[in-house]
Amino acid sequence: xxxxxxxxxxxxxxxxxxxxxxxxxxxxxxxxxxxxxxxxxxxxxxxxxxxxxxxxxxxxxxxxxxxxxxxxxxxxxxxxxxxxxxxxxxxxxxxxxxxxxxxxxxxxxxxxxxxxxxxxxxxxxxxxxxxxxxxxxxxxxxxxxxxxxxxxxxxxxxxxxxxxxxxxxxxxxxxxxxxxxxxxxxxxxxxxxxxx
Amino acid sequence: xxxxxxxxxxxxxxxxxxxxxxxxxxxxxxxxxxxxxxxxxxxxxxxxxxxxxxxxxxxxxxxxxxxxxxxxxxxxxxxxxxxxxxxxxxxxxxxxxxxxxxxxxxxxxxxxxxxxxxxxxxxxxxxxxxxxxxxxxxxxxxxxxxxxxxxxxxxxxxxxxxxxxxxxxxxxxxxxxxxxxxxxxxxxxxxxxxxx
DNA sequence: TGCCGCTGCGACAAAATGTCGCATGGTCAT
DNA sequence: ATGACCATGCGACATTTTGTCGCAGCGGCA
Numbered sequence: 534x535x536x537x538x539x540x541x542x543x544x545x546x547x548x549x550x551x552x553x554x555x556x557x558x559x560x561x562x563x564x565x566x567x568x569x570x571x572x573x574x575x576x577x578x579x580x581x582x583x584x585x586x587x588x589x590x591x592x593x594x595x596x597x598x599x600x601x602x603x604x605x606x607x608x609x610x611x612x613x614x615x616x617x618x619x620x621x622x623x624x625x626x627x628x629x630x631x632x633x634x635x636x637x638x639x640x641x642x643x644x645x646x647x648x649x650x651x652x653x654x655x656x657x658x659x660x661x662x663x664x665x666x667x668x669x670x671x672x673x674x675x676x677x678x679x680x681x682x683x684x685x686x687x688x689x690x691x692x693x694x695x696x697x698x699x700x701x702x703x704x705x706x707x708x709x710x711x712x713x714x715x716x717x718x719x720x721x722x723x724x725x726x727x728x729x
Numbered sequence: 730x731x732x733x734x735x736x737x738x739x740x741x742x743x744x745x746x747x748x749x750x751x752x753x754x755x756x757x758x759x760x761x762x763x764x765x766x767x768x769x770x771x772x773x774x775x776x777x778x779x780x781x782x783x784x785x786x787x788x789x790x791x792x793x794x795x796x797x798x799x800x801x802x803x804x805x806x807x808x809x810x811x812x813x814x815x816x817x818x819x820x821x822x823x824x825x826x827x828x829x830x831x832x833x834x835x836x837x838x839x840x841x842x843x844x845x846x847x848x849x850x851x852x853x854x855x856x857x858x859x860x861x862x863x864x865x866x867x868x869x870x871x872x873x874x875x876x877x878x879x880x881x882x883x884x885x886x887x888x889x890x891x892x893x894x895x896x897x898x899x900x901x902x903x904x905x906x907x908x909x910x911x912x913x914x915x916x917x918x919x920x921x922x923x924x925x
Numbered sequence: 926t927g928c929c930g931c932t933g934c935g936a937c938a939a940a941a942t943g944t945c946g947c948a949t950g951g952t953c954a955t
Numbered sequence: 956a957t958g959a960c961c962a963t964g965c966g967a968c969a970t971t972t973t974g975t976c977g978c979a980g981c982g983g984c985a
Contacts, residue, residue, distance in 0.1 A: 639838045643849050646842040653839050682832055682892050684908035689881050691833055691851065705962055712880040717942050719964070901931055910974055915933070 555581040559600035561591045561617060562633065563609050571604065574660035588617050599625040602667055605650075607634035607641055613702065615644055622649035631666045633658060636726055638694035690726040693718070751777040755796035757787045757813060758829065759805050767800065770856035784813050795821040798863055801846075803830035803837055811840055818845035827862045829854060831891070853887050889917065 558580040562568050565586065572582045580602065585591040587609055594600075603621055605614040614632060621628050632645040637655035645653045652666035683691070693711065700706045704722070708715040754776040758764050761782065768778045779796065781787040783805055790796075799817055801810040810828060817824050828841040833851035841849045848862035879887070889907065896902045900918070904911040 637835050639833045639835055639849065639851070642835045642838045643842055646839055653835065655835065682906055683834075685885050685888065686908070688851075688888050689885060692879075692881060692884050703962075712882075714943055715963085716944075716965085720941080899931075911932085912934090912975075913973060916972080 555579055556602060557581045557583070557598065557600040558602040558604065559591060559594060559621075560584045560604045561586070561588070561609065561614065562604070562606035563587065564606070571660065571663075575604075575663075578660060578664060588612050588614075591617055592620060595621055595624055600628065603628055603630045604663060605630060605632055607632055607645070608636065615641070615648055618645060618648045618650050629667050631663050636694075638726065639691050640695040640698045644698060687726060690721075693721060697722075751775055752798060753777045753779070753794065753796040754798040754800065755787060755790060755817075756780045756800045757782070757784070757805065757810065758800070758802035759783065760802070767856065767859075771800075771859070774856060774860060784808050784810075787813055788816060791817055791820055795824065797824060799824055799826045800859060801826060801828055803828055803841070804832075811837070811844055814841060814844045814846050825863050827859055853884075853891075886917075889914070893918075 556579070558575055560568055560572055560575070560582060561584075562571075563586050568584045568586070572584055576582050583594055583600065585594055591605075595603075599621075605617050605621075607614045609617075618630055618632060621630060626649070629651045630649065632650040632653045633656055634641065634653070635656045637653070642653045652669055654662060654666060693707070696710060697704070697707045700710070704718055705715055708718040711718070752775070754771055756764055756768055756771070756778060757780075758767075759782050764780045764782070768780055772778050776798065779790055781790060787801075795817075801813050801817075803810045805813075814826055814828060817826060822845070825847045826845065828846045828849045829852055830837065830849070831852045833849070838849045848865055850858060850862055889903070892906060893900070893903045896906065900914055901911055904914040907914070
């Protein structure tokens with residue numbers, strides 16, 4: 534893992550440093566504003582940043598110059614960022630990828646990590662959290678055993694997400710399996726997961 | 730991955746088969762009743778099952794005979810099952826481990842998978858789900874819906890019952906923990922055990 | 926006895942869900 | 956290309972399920 538700076542400021546010397554020495558970072562998120570803000574923050578932290586808003590563009594860029602780091606949104610319009618994680622890892626297993634999502638669920642977290650993501654964070658995130666995530670070596674078994682029960686709403690959300698991913702995100706099939714109306718499932722999915 | 734049977738019945742021939750041919754499975758959970766029930770179910774599915782209720786015993790058993798499969802609860806009294814996952818993987822990277830938890834969280838799910846767990850499931854689970862989890866290779870392998878997922882209503886019922894008993898059947902307390910109105914909880918409890 | 930907290934239940938407004946329908950877009954075999 | 960078929964997003968409206976209040980009864984406990 535290359536060295537990079539954790540402080541938010543660059544000295545005059547850093548400013549004129551050869552750009553090729555900076556670690557490369559690819560940001561993939563369909564929210565342009567979010568991308569811009571994040572890009573700025575990560576640039577300040579010493580990365581050479583590239584932005585794309587969909588999987589195609591991301592792959593095109595990655596194929597010519599595989600990034601050392603990547604930040605990928607789980608929901609890219611209609612596509613799933615998961616497939617991108619897989620492909621980036623295929624191009625270079627050493628790539629460190631942080632997966633972001635506004636709709637965090639255990640099911641997608643499991644998939645993301647299994648596909649090779651370095652970490653999985655729920656929005657809103659700040660740049661420092663992402664830095665810390667890149668840093669993370671492997672599992673830190675010191676994760677607190679917070680035994681606070683989930684709310685029923687949250688439980689339902691997690692369960693739905695699980696069945697949904699198990700069925701290739703097919704809403705109609707999932708609705709049938711869960712014995713609920715497709716319309717209702719749609720509405721539930723449109724909402725963000727309830728906080729605890 | 731060794732062959733094993735998915736049906737719940739064994740033929741006479743199976744019955745007298747050399748036990749050493751059965752895949753070995755180690756169950757680690759501090760809930761004895763749960764262990765017994767699960768052990769029985771997994772034995773029926775063709776495993777040679779061992780049970781332990783804490784990390785120490787689990788390691789002792791694993792060191793003399795490393796299991797091919799393991800089911801580990803996240804919360805083992807005061808300890809975290811995560812460290813056990815790490816150690817089992819260290820003993821034999823090929824071990825397939827399914828992590829169970831009563832209170833699923835994204836954070837622990839991420840840790841579990843990074844430490845090498847094959848899958849992460851929230852209770853209540855049934856044996857078939859665990860079988861499917863062992864099966865799962867990596868990213869969204871088109872898992873053909875194993876059995877019959879619970880309806881959301883049923884899942885909610887199970888969950889409420891669990892939290893309720895954990896709180897000495899105190900409806901008010903349970904309602905607060907679950908972030909639902911006492912009146913609503915009353916009404917839900919008044920209804921039948923919601924079939925599938 | 927007075928203070929609290931839990932419980933069951935009626936009533937009514939607010940929110941979620943069940944139901945229909947329709948237009949769009951993708952897949953597939955003809 | 957064309958039609959059969961299915962998934963999806965979403966509007967509209969009837970039906971159900973909630974959230975909320977309030978009240979009365981029932982133990983503990985100082």
